[in-house]
Amino acid sequence: MSSLPLFKSILVRNARHSSIIFCKVRSFSNETIENQHDKEHNSSEIKHKILIESLKYVPEKGWSKEAITAGAEAIGYPGIIHGLFPSGGADLINFFQTDSNLKLVEKMKEFQKEAEASPVAPVDFVERAIQEKLLMIVPYKKRWPQAIAIMSLPPNVPTALASLLTLVDDICYFAGDRSVDFNWYARPIGIAGIYKASELYLIQDSSQDQKRTFEFLHRRLLEAVKIHDIICKGDSTNPDTKESIVSAFVTARNILGLNWNR
Amino acid sequence: MICQKFILRSFESSNFFKYAIIKRCKTQILTENEPNEKQTHFGFQTINESEKSQKVHKVFQDVARNYDKMNDAMSFGIHRIWKDIFMMRLAPTKNTKLLDVAGGTGDIAFRFLNYMKHSNCEECHVVVSDINENMLKVGKQRSEDLKYNPKLISWQQADAESLPFKDNSFNAYTIAFGLRNVTHIEKALEEAYRVLQPGGRFMCLEFSQLNNSTLQWFYDQYSFQVIPTLGHIIAGQWHAYQYLVESIRKFPNQEKLLELVQQTGFQDITYENLSMGIVAIHSGFKL
Numbered sequence: 001m002s003s004l005p006l007f008k009s010i011l012v013r014n015a016r017h018s019s020i021i022f023c024k025v026r027s028f029s030n031e032t033i034e035n036q037h038d039k040e041h042n043s044s045e046i047k048h049k050i051l052i053e054s055l056k057y058v059p060e061k062g063w064s065k066e067a068i069t070a071g072a073e074a075i076g077y078p079g080i081i082h083g084l085f086p087s088g089g090a091d092l093i094n095f096f097q098t099d100s101n102l103k104l105v106e107k108m109k110e111f112q113k114e115a116e117a118s119p120v121a122p123v124d125f126v127e128r129a130i131q132e133k134l135l136m137i138v139p140y141k142k143r144w145p146q147a148i149a150i151m152s153l154p155p156n157v158p159t160a161l162a163s164l165l166t167l168v169d170d171i172c173y174f175a176g177d178r179s180v181d182f183n184w185y186a187r188p189i190g191i192a193g194i195y196k197a198s199e200l201y202l203i204q205d206s207s208q209d210q211k212r213t214f215e216f217l218h219r220r221l222l223e224a225v226k227i228h229d230i231i232c233k234g235d236s237t238n239p240d241t242k243e244s245i246v247s248a249f250v251t252a253r254n255i256l257g258l259n260w261n262r
Numbered sequence: 263m264i265c266q267k268f269i270l271r272s273f274e275s276s277n278f279f280k281y282a283i284i285k286r287c288k289t290q291i292l293t294e295n296e297p298n299e300k301q302t303h304f305g306f307q308t309i310n311e312s313e314k315s316q317k318v319h320k321v322f323q324d325v326a327r328n329y330d331k332m333n334d335a336m337s338f339g340i341h342r343i344w345k346d347i348f349m350m351r352l353a354p355t356k357n358t359k360l361l362d363v364a365g366g367t368g369d370i371a372f373r374f375l376n377y378m379k380h381s382n383c384e385e386c387h388v389v390v391s392d393i394n395e396n397m398l399k400v401g402k403q404r405s406e407d408l409k410y411n412p413k414l415i416s417w418q419q420a421d422a423e424s425l426p427f428k429d430n431s432f433n434a435y436t437i438a439f440g441l442r443n444v445t446h447i448e449k450a451l452e453e454a455y456r457v458l459q460p461g462g463r464f465m466c467l468e469f470s471q472l473n474n475s476t477l478q479w480f481y482d483q484y485s486f487q488v489i490p491t492l493g494h495i496i497a498g499q500w501h502a503y504q505y506l507v508e509s510i511r512k513f514p515n516q517e518k519l520l521e522l523v524q525q526t527g528f529q530d531i532t533y534e535n536l537s538m539g540i541v542a543i544h545s546g547f548k549l
Contacts, residue, residue, distance in 0.1 A: 043529045043549050069355045077461035078433035079355030084530055084547060 047084055049075060051095040058140050063089035063147050090156045093147045097163040100136040101170065107132050108174040125175040127221055130195050131214055133167065134202055138210065144203055168192045190228075194220045302445055305508030314445045315421075319394060321502045322366070322443075326396035328497035329367055335492050336503075344541050348438060348467045349373040351534070351543055357385040361432040361457060363422045363450075364440020365390045366397025368404050368415075375410055389432075391420040423449040430459035438467040442513045451526040458548045464528055470535070470542035471515040477538060485510070516542050 054071025061067040065088040069079040085091040108129055115125065137144055151160035168188040198217045205213045300311045309317065325332065333341045349370070354360065354377055362370045371388045378386050392398050398417050405415060420426050422437070422444050435454045444450045454464050472478040485507040493503025514522065516533050519542075523531050528546025535542050 043547075046549050065353065072461070073357075078357065078359075078459065080352070080358050080434050080463050081461040081547065082355065083351070083353065083463050083545065086532075 043084075046077075050077065050081070050084070051092060052099075054092055055096060055140075058092070058143055062143050063093050063150055065089065068092060087156070089146075089150050090153075090159070093151055094156075094159050094163065096140075096147075097160075097167075100133065101163060101167050103136065104129065104133050104167070105170050105174075108170065112174055122175040123221055123225055126171055126191060127217060129171045129174070130191075130198060130217055133195070134198060134210065134213060134217075137199065137202065141203065144199075148199075148203075164192055164196070168195065190224050194224060303509075303512045305505040305512065311445055315393070317505075318443045318445075321499075321505055322394040323396050324499050325493075325497050325502050326366070326394065326400050328499075329397065329400065330369075332493060332497050332503070335496055336489055340537065344467060344536050345369055345373055345438060347536060348436070348465065348543055349377055351545070352434060352436065352463065352465055354378060354386065354434065356381045358434050359386070359432045360388040360434045360436065361425075361427070362388060362390050363420075363425075363435065363437045363454070364392055364443070365436070365438065366392035366394055366401050368401035370436050370438050371401070371415055372405070372408065372410065375414060378414075386414065388415050389418055389427075390415065391418045391422075391425070393419065393421050395419050423453060425453045425457055427457045429456050432457050433459050433462040435462065435464045436467070437465075439469070441466055441468050441519075442509050447514070447519075447522055448526070451522060451528075455526050455528065455548055460548055462548050464523070464544075464546045464548070466519075466523075466544040467541060468519070468544070469510040469513060470519075470539050472539045473535070474538065481540065516544075519544055 050068065050072045052071075053074050054068045056074075057067040057070040061070060065082050065085075068082045068085055068088065068091075072081045073079050082088070087094075111125060111128060120128075140147070150156060165188065168191045171191060172187050194217065197220060198213055201216045202210060202213045207213075301308050302311045302314050303309070304314050304317050322329075337344075352374075354374060356378070358374075358378075360371075360374055362374070365371055368390055371390045374386075374388050390398070390401055392401070398419060402417055405412070418426070422440065423446055435458055437450075437454070441447060441450060451464075458464060472481055489507050490500050490504045493506075494500040497503070513519075516535065516539065520531055520533050523544055523546045526546075527548070529549045531544070531546040533542050533544045
């Protein structure tokens, strides 16, 4: 009996610090009745409204619970409603990423129409798309290091990677990459790397209209094209290495739980 | 009284349960005479619904003075951590109007005010309500001793099943270790829904079921063998604490309570186990 209190208190103390391990959060999922579906819809609509409003407060309050509170209050909800977003800042960042991915898709559709009239090289299309995406971050530039830090925390890594992969997938698709071979993996990874590097460059870039970031991006893409050429001409990759790399990617993707729904 | 002494002398669980069974049989025989009235549980006993609130009232009337001391003794102080986590999850903001139901001795209300100390707390307010005036008395006294701003906290005797507040008058509702003692849980939840304004949050901290049968066994042994004894030694109340441990077993488990919360109309409902399910935090929003 004497060890029980100690045992219990240790567990509770742990629970306090690492809520992931000891606190099991489950939401109820037994929605069969139709009006519950309506309610679900209603609830996600409200969440959407609050997050859109909250983004306006990010430059001032950062990617935080406070920004969500301010956003909610601005559209007439009590601040306490921030509990709808238990991950706080991470939920807000994830919303921003998903939302701007969707906006980018719309932009790229426009680019595609323009490209029909005067064709552009895929690499130029990619450059333009990445530029567009970087411009969406610019209003939050001062707060972007915080966003990167939050999304690098272990619990947030899967969502961060998922939105990044969605982004590069979309870019590749609209740039005209319909390949089903090894390139289908290689290109997105390359573009993801270039995009992330440019994002980091952008944080410290104080030039007019992000000129230097765009130059940086341009150089990286030229390099990528060169590397690609070398690999293609060399034709040195044998089928075995290709297969093992492909299976590694598939495994990694499954571990992260990334299906291709956005 | 004789029975009680008898139990004190022999702590074997067999005797203990026998006693409980005999008592239950007695009440059943008694109540068979009035089949029209609805029945409910009071610990392991079955009683008429009208009796429950009186019985619960008496329990808390008796334990009020030693309530906080007993909480510390029974849970080894862990109840403080549970309540801290509860307040952290609520994370009140500067214009929060909180209604703390069944919060007699002020544990949740004081945590709320401590939480708000660091932010500009001009617009926040907490109403502590409890059905039991003795519990409220203890809370008021503590509030004075701890020198909390009386403008930010008010005390109201109220039944959780019919709250004397207007619709949409609060934006947070908490009930910690209280829902278990309410006769009609659904009614209390409906009242919570009514007094909350759209966007308001409902949160409940309550004992629940462990998710591991071995641990549940240890927990049961502790509950039935140790807690009533502690209650007798510290508070001089064996039956009150026997009721406590029995009522925990009778209370709906995590999933069932979540269902009740959902049926009331709350949305974005979740629950979180603390200490592997000894207690659980249920949360929902009125949207």
